[in-house]
Amino acid sequence: MADVVQLLVAGLATGAIYALVAIGFTLLWQTSQTINFAQGEFVMLPAFFVLIGMSHFGLSFWPSVALAAVVSVVVLGLLFKRLMVDPVIRHGVLPLVIATIGLAIFFKEVVREFYGADAQPFPPVVAAGDMTVLGIAFAVQSLVVLAISIVAVVALQLFLNGTRTGRCMQASAQNPTVARLLGIPVERMILYTFLINAALVTLASILITPIYLAKFTNGEWLGLYAFIAAIVGGFNQVRGAIVGGLLLGVIDNFAAAYLSSQYRMAIPLLILIVVILFRPQGLLGRIEERTV
C-alpha cells in the first residue's frame, strides 16, 4: 500500500512537470500552429543559465534564477518567435518543425561544448528531505513540485479566463480573422503565448533540474513525453495538457513498476497511438473541424 501511494505521488510530481511543458506546447500550437520540437531543450536550457549566473557572475541562487528567467523569456520567447517562427510559419508547419529540430541540436551542442558533457548538481528550490506521513516517506521536493505546478496552472487559467488580455488570447487562438476584425492585436497576443511558454519552461526547469541534474541530454525524453501528454490530454485545450501530463506520469510509473521494464517506454507510446486513432481530440479536447 505504501508503495502504491509513493508511486502515485512520484507519478503526479513527474506528471506535473510534463503538464507544465505540455501546456506551453499546446498554447503555441493553438495560437500559431507552431510545433516546437525543441520544447525539451527549452526546459534544459534555463537551468544552465542559472548555473552560469552562479559560476560566472558570482550571483547567489535566487538572483541567478531571476536573471535566467529574464534571459529565457527573451531568448526562448521573443527571439524564438521573431527570428525563427515568424519567417518560417508562413510556409507551413513542416519547415518550422525542421528548423526547431535544428534548434534542438544547436542548444544541445552549445551546452555540451561550452559548459560540459557531464551532469551538474543543481540547487533545489526547497532543501531536499523526506517527510513521513502515515508511515509513508515522501520526498518534500516532489510535493513542492506538485504544489508549485498546480499554483502555476491555476494562475494561468485565471489569467486566460479572468482577464481581458487572457480572453483576447483565447479569441486569437479560436479565430484569428474574426479577432482581428474585432480589433484585437492578434500579433501581440501570439507574442504573449510565446512569452508565457518561455516562462513555463523556465519554471519547469527550476523545479526538475535539482532532481534530474543539469545535463545537456535532459531535453530528449522530456520533450517526447510532453508531446504525448499534450496530445493525450487534448491538443486544443490547456486543461487537456494538465490532465494528459498527470495521467501520463502516473500511468508511466505504475506500468514500469508492474509490467516489463525493457518495454517501459512502449506503454506511453501505445497509449498515444490508441488515443490518436480512437479519440484524436484527446481526452478533453474539442473535435477540430476540417475545412473542405
Place this chain on the structure above:
Amino acid sequence: MGRLRFGLALSALMLLLGHASAEDVKLAYVGEISGSIAVSGGNFRDGIILAVEEINAAGGILKQKIALSQLDTQTNPGVARAQMQKAIDGDPYVVLGPIFSGNVKATMPLLQQAEIPHLIGGEAAELTNLGDRYLFRTSFGQQIGMPKISNYIRDELKAKTIALIWVNNDFGKGGRDNLIKQLAARNIKLVADVSTESGQVDFAADVVKLKAANADAVFVYSNEEECARIMREARKQGLKGPFVGDTTLLSQKTIELAGDAANGVRGHVGLTADAPIPAVAEFSTKFQKRFNYKPDHNGIKGYTAVYAIRYVTEKRLGKFDRKAFAQAMHGLTISPKDEPAILMETTWDDVGEIDRISFLAEVVNGQQKIIQVLPKLGK
C-alpha cells in the same frame, strides 16, 4: 568555471595540433565526443590530450612529435565506420578508441585489414574474443571484473540473493550478462532483474520493484548520473542495502551527485582516479588543472594508452613498426619503474586483455575508501 574560455582555447589548440608535419608521428582518436556517452568519450580524449602534450613537451616519441587527430563517432556505428576509414586514410601509427562496443565492432574489420594496432576503451567482454590480433584494451573487460565482485558478494556479504538494476545499453547489458553467469556459478540467485533506460531520470517505479524482491543485496550497474539518481531514490524509499556495484557506482562523480545517499555502497573498482597510488593522484591533479573537471576512469585509460605506445615504441622497438608493435604488446608487462606514467603495473595477454591490480572499495563520508587491494589474475 572558465569552461567557455577553455572550450575556445582547446579548439584552437586542437586545430593546431591537428596540423601535422611530415616529421610527426600520427595518432588518431576515434571516439564518442558527442552523443549518449559523450562524457566517457570526452574523458578518454582529454586523457589522451594530456599525455600527448606532456610527451611532446619532452621531445615526442623517438624525437618525433605526436600529431593527434580527433574524430567523433557520434556514438553511431555507421558514422564510426566512416570516421575510422578517414582516420586510416591518414595513415596513423596507432588508433585509440572507440569506447562504445558497437563502434568497436563496426570498425574492427577495417583496422584488422589495415593492420593498425588499436587501443580501445570498450569493456564489453566479447571484444577480446573476436580474434583481432591488433586489438588491445585499456581497462578490464567485464568478464574480469564481475568474478571479482561476485567473490566478494559470496564471501564477504554472504548474500544468497541479488536484486539487479542495470542500464539497457551495451555497457549495462554486457555487465548484467556476465554478472548473471558469475552469480549462477556461485549458486547465488537473481531475484530481480530491473532494466532502465540510458538517461532515465525517474526511478521510483524501479526502486519499488527492487523493494518487492527483498534480496540480500542490491547490485547497481549503470552510468554515473543514473547511479546517483538510483541511490537517492533508494534511500528515499527506504530500500535496504547493502548496495554493491562496479566502478561507476563508486566513482567520484556519482558520490558528488548522490551526496549522502552514496555512503555505504561497496564495490569493485578496476580503475579509479581515487586509487591510493601517488602517481594516480598526481595524474588526477594535473588533469583537473588542465581541463577544469575531475577525470573519471576513462581519462586514465586514454592517458596510459598513449604512454604505453611511447614505451613500446622507444624501449621495445626503437622504430615505428605497426606489426611489430602489435606483436610486442602481446604478453607485455609495463611497470611504473619502466614508465612512471603507466600509473599502475599493466600486463596485456595474447588476446589483448588487460591485467592489473584492482580494488574493493567502500564509500565512507563522501569519499571512496579502498578496503582491499585485489591482485592481478596472472602473477
Place this chain on the structure above:
Amino acid sequence: MRGGRRRLVGIVLALAAAFLLAAPFAFRPYGIFILTMWAVMTIAAIGLNLTLGYAGQVSLAQAAFVGIGAYITACLTTRGWPFWSTYLLGGAACFAIGWLLGHPALRVQHHYLAFVTLAFNTLVYLMFRNEEWLTGGIYGISNVPRPHLAGWSLNGPREFYYFCLAHLALVALAAWWLIRSPWGRAFVALRENPLRALSLGVDTRRYTLMAFALGAGLGGISGVLYAPLVQFVDPTPFALGLSLNLLLMVVVGGSGYFFGPFLGAMVAVLLPEWLRFTEGFYLMGYALLVMVLMVSCPTGLIGLADRLTRRTSRSAADVSVARPGAAVQGEGAR
C-alpha cells in the same frame, strides 16, 4: 518546362552524373564511403518524399523501415542466404508493413499522423533492442558480408559504391515513372485536397495506403544496402533521430520536388563531414545552417532554385516538378 530551364537542368544533371561516376577515382576510401552512404540515404529519402512530399502523408517512421530492411539482410546474409533473396524479402516485408501503417493515415492526418508514426518508430526500435533472440539485441550483428554479383565480389569500397549508385539510379527512374503516371497525379491530389479528390472519384483510401507502402518499401531497400555498407547492424542508428534526419532531408531538399531528396541527403550526410574541420563545433554549425536554410528558403533548396530560375509567370500544373503546397495550412494562417 521552358527550353532555357530545361537546358540548365540538363547541364546540371549531366555534371552531377559525371561527378558521381568519376568520384571514386579522386577520393580516398573515406570519401567513397561517405558518398555511398549518401546514395543509400537518398533512396530512403526518395521513399519519404513519395509519402510526404507528393502524397502529403506525414511519416516519422521511415527509420524503422530502414532498420527492418537492414536487420533482415544482416540476419539472413550472416546465415549464408544469398543477397538477392534478402533484397526481395526486405523490400516486400517493408512494403507490407508500410501498407498496414497506412491505415492510421486513413483516420488522422498531419501532426496526429506524425505522432502515430513517431510512436511506431520508437516501438520498432524497442523491439530491435530487446528481442535479442531475433536481432542480437543491443549487441548487434557483426561481419555482415558484402554481396557478390555473378561471382564478382563487391567487397571493395569502389565496387560497392557503384552497386549502390546503380540502385539509386534504378530507384530514381522508377520514382520518376511513378510520378509522371496517373498514380503520381493521384498522390498530388491526395496531398492538396483529399476530400475534393474523393469527390472526383480518386480512390483516396488505396492511394494513401499505397503512398505509405511504397515509401516504406524504398526505406527497406535502403536498409538492405545499409547493412553491407556498414557491415555492422545494431539498434542505435534506427531510433527516432534517423526519422527526423530523413524528414530534414526531404524538407531541406525541397518537399515534393523530384530532386529534393538528392540535395537533402547531401546536406544531411555530407555537410557534417565538411564541417568536421571545426572539431567540436561541427554539429553546432550544421544545426545553425539548417536553421538559416529553413528561415531563408522554407521551400527547400530546390524550391529556392525553382524560384530563382523561373523568369516568367508559372505555367499551369506542371506535375513533374510539383510545388509543395504547404502541407498543413490552417484557415486564416498568416
